[in-house]
Amino acid sequence: QHFADMFGWENMAATVAKAYHKLSPGEKEKCGIFGGNYGEAGAIDFFGRKYDLPKAISGHNNYWLWGPRGYTGEVMLMIGVGENHLRSMFREVKQVEIIKHEYVMPYENNLPVYLCRDAFLPIEEVWPRLKNFN
Numbered sequence: 001q002h003f004a005d006m007f008g009w010e011n012m013a014a015t016v017a018k019a020y021h022k023l024s025p026g027e028k029e030k031c032g033i034f035g036g037n038y039g040e041a042g043a044i045d046f047f048g049r050k051y052d053l054p055k056a057i058s059g060h061n062n063y064w065l066w067g068p069r070g071y072t073g074e075v076m077l078m079i080g081v082g083e084n085h086l087r088s089m090f091r092e093v094k095q096v097e098i099i100k101h102e103y104v105m106p107y108e109n110n111l112p113v114y115l116c117r118d119a120f121l122p123i124e125e126v127w128p129r130l131k132n133f134n
Helices: 002-006 009-020 025-030 038-047 083-087 123-130
Strands: 032-035 075-079 090-099 111-119
Touching: 002 038, 009 038, 009 075, 009 090, 009 111, 032 038, 075 090, 083 090, 083 111
Parallel strands: 032 075
Antiparallel strands: 075 111, 090 111
16 A cells, blocks of 8 residues: 555656645745645655655644745645635635546546745644644
8 A cells, every 4th residue: 555655656746746836936925735645645755866856744744843944825736635725725726737647546637736926824834734644
């Protein structure tokens, strides 16, 4: 199961990198990447150096303990979070990529990547509510 969950991680990081590298230099400086679970965040952290990505954040398990890493919510790439939920958190939400891989776990295939801008509240303020330990 653990190996199966990691399958397709590099493809996930490469797809997120496509969206990240389309941002302006100013937006890249502010951009955080949020994974809906520790696997998505782990994929970004493990392969992100190869694709020049910033460290990921997540509210899932130990990632929550590491906090929002200074991200403000001005510009975020979001993976594994539903669009309706994102619209309650950000003024602007746009799907910019989709992660596809024929051999990944079904819940990780056709996974949208959203570019979100202008959070209603700073991430520091909402961080306690993002805690998801399971």
